[in-house]
Amino acid sequence: MIEIIDLSKRYGNFTALNSLNLQIEKGSVFGFVGQNGAGKSTTFSILATLLAPTSGTAYINGYNIQKEPKMVRRQLGYMPDFFGVYDQLKAIEYLHFYGASYGIPLAEREKLIPQLLDLVNLAHKKDSYVDLLSRGMKQRLCLARSLIHDPEVLILDEPASGLDPRARVEMREILKELKNMGKTILISSHILPELAEMCDTIGIIDQGKLVAEGSVTEIQAQLKGERLIIVKTYRDIEKGVSFFEDDPNVSKLKIGDEEQTLRFVYKGSDQEQSVLLKKAIINDIAITSFSEIETDLEDVFMEITKGVELS
Amino acid sequence: MKNFVINPVLNKEFKLRFRSFKSFLGILFYLLALGLIIVGFVFIESLSNTTGFFKPDQSRTIFIMLSFLQLALILFITPGLTAGVISSERERQTLNILLTTTQSSASIVLSKLISSLSYLLLLIVASLPLYSFVFLFGGISPGQVLITISFYMFTMLVFGSLGVLFSTLIRKTIVSMVTTYGVTLFLAGGTAFLTIIFMQFANRYGYSATPSTNPLPYFTAMLNPAIILFSTFEPDFIRELTTNTGIKFPLWISYLISYTVIFIAAILLSIKKLRPNMKKG
Numbered sequence A: 001m002i003e004i005i006d007l008s009k010r011y012g013n014f015t016a017l018n019s020l021n022l023q024i025e026k027g028s029v030f031g032f033v034g035q036n037g038a039g040k041s042t043t044f045s046i047l048a049t050l051l052a053p054t055s056g057t058a059y060i061n062g063y064n065i066q067k068e069p070k071m072v073r074r075q076l077g078y079m080p081d082f083f084g085v086y087d088q089l090k091a092i093e094y095l096h097f098y099g100a101s102y103g104i105p106l107a108e109r110e111k112l113i114p115q116l117l118d119l120v121n122l123a124h125k126k127d128s129y130v131d132l133l134s135r136g137m138k139q140r141l142c143l144a145r146s147l148i149h150d151p152e153v154l155i156l157d158e159p160a161s162g163l164d165p166r167a168r169v170e171m172r173e174i175l176k177e178l179k180n181m182g183k184t185i186l187i188s189s190h191i192l193p194e195l196a197e198m199c200d201t202i203g204i205i206d207q208g209k210l211v212a213e214g215s216v217t218e219i220q221a222q223l224k225g226e227r228l229i230i231v232k233t234y235r236d237i238e239k240g241v242s243f244f245e246d247d248p249n250v251s252k253l254k255i256g257d258e259e260q261t262l263r264f265v266y267k268g269s270d271q272e273q274s275v276l277l278k279k280a281i282i283n284d285i286a287i288t289s290f291s292e293i294e295t296d297l298e299d300v301f302m303e304i305t306k307g308v309e310l311s
Numbered sequence B: 001m002k003n004f005v006i007n008p009v010l011n012k013e014f015k016l017r018f019r020s021f022k023s024f025l026g027i028l029f030y031l032l033a034l035g036l037i038i039v040g041f042v043f044i045e046s047l048s049n050t051t052g053f054f055k056p057d058q059s060r061t062i063f064i065m066l067s068f069l070q071l072a073l074i075l076f077i078t079p080g081l082t083a084g085v086i087s088s089e090r091e092r093q094t095l096n097i098l099l100t101t102t103q104s105s106a107s108i109v110l111s112k113l114i115s116s117l118s119y120l121l122l123l124i125v126a127s128l129p130l131y132s133f134v135f136l137f138g139g140i141s142p143g144q145v146l147i148t149i150s151f152y153m154f155t156m157l158v159f160g161s162l163g164v165l166f167s168t169l170i171r172k173t174i175v176s177m178v179t180t181y182g183v184t185l186f187l188a189g190g191t192a193f194l195t196i197i198f199m200q201f202a203n204r205y206g207y208s209a210t211p212s213t214n215p216l217p218y219f220t221a222m223l224n225p226a227i228i229l230f231s232t233f234e235p236d237f238i239r240e241l242t243t244n245t246g247i248k249f250p251l252w253i254s255y256l257i258s259y260t261v262i263f264i265a266a267i268l269l270s271i272k273k274l275r276p277n278m279k280k281g
């Protein structure tokens, strides 16, 4: 389980991460989506005890990242977005090295490593030098490495980025297998559809803030043209509330913070929206303004779905 | 202790270093160079020598010469071997992953230090047979050889710990190297220079009516490995220093103490700074 509480990170005046709150249940897969520079890697580095937060904190399986970093490391398998490998080390030696770094005895490693190599389809490459492997293979080897101490929680920073489509599919199959093994997985991507299929929940991060969170279907519904509408009246706001509530395309209706305003999410077409406005006026709702709010979300969605067909 | 001997970092570094052919070429060339110097020296000596025999005091001269040569080599190579151990992993993006393992910072720092110095140690051990003339021709006691080797190992550890420290504190290997070489140059050359300057002061004021003492040169001399090495051969050499400074405490013990303090401070600081302090961002 991962619990992130009010987590912030500032570099000088620049806020890379802004009061992030997140709860990821045991055994679930959470997709962390945001364009480049949104703050994904910053979040992951903090969770992996590699970077100190400016404020806020987080727990991995109940262990605090600041007070019990060593216990956190034991719980956590971490795969960074960019990583290097030691040259002159064979794939099998690479895994032995990290296994030993977690204090796993040799006899146990000798049983474990072939299984891990099998899992990531690299059994045939066990005696190849790591720096000579293809990017996809290195990525999979690094994934195997992050599993070596059998961590309950996996944090994978863009494991599919920079891979060709075939390698991407291969990676996705492995991740599905990990999900079936019951691991809690936090995985990031700058492309939403890449994660859609395999995540239970998606969180969308933009400029260090979580701007949306929900199941894949919820997020996709928002993607398919929902809009936020604000209505101002000069009297009888309650009448407006009961009128708009009756429309089947309206949801999440709320009285606004300002007096005599209300807001709701609308998922009808443009034509339906125009009919709705006409009916409202006929019904003597004292409308002074009826406007669609440009949410930041839309821009974000445009970015993270750019150039890909939604499934 | 067992944990430390089978330490994964140590293990891997040994594997990598001794797997490369370059390492063996290095040893070969080093021994060749030292051998040539000895042969050359013996050759020149025997030319100017009327008897044509090699005498104990000449064997002693070779020994002292070789000892300084090896010290220079140690001071020259140690920064190169150690000043990149952490920063180069950072540059090659392998450090992050290593730091997310449960290996303790102390274990990582110490095994990095030891593994990087092991090669230098190997060079020195491999050169031991060249010292056999000492036993053939005399002039130096085997005990002196032992002292010299121990002195090397100690000095190597201290300068190596400085390299590891700068490598931990400084992001770029190149900057870390320059810093480590700078500090090494100061400790090996700068302190000798200062000692000479301070001694001049002492001499000048020595002519006044009351014999005055100036303790300054003592403190620069005790930091200089070359002066310490020389003092193990020529105890007379520091007698002047003792009279000038008025400090009778053995210089080499001061060296041991001050360098041990430097070593411990450098190692502790490296261990502390290897991973970020998660409590303050």
Ligand SMILES: Nc1ncnc2c1ncn2[C@@H]1O[C@H](COP(=O)(O)OP(=O)(O)O)[C@@H](O)[C@H]1O
Binding pocket: A011, A014, A016, A034, A035, A036, A037, A038, A039, A040, A041, A042, A043
């Ligand atoms: N060490 C740093 N100093 C200053 N700014 C940084 C540093 N590291 C990251 N940033 C900034 O923080 C923001 C978030 O970066 P990051 O978490 O890597 O984004 P993502 O992984 O989502 O692409 C970026 O704008 C980046 O430029």
Ligand SMILES: [Mg+2]
Binding pocket: A037, A040, A041, A042, A081, A157, A158
């Ligand atoms: Mg990133």
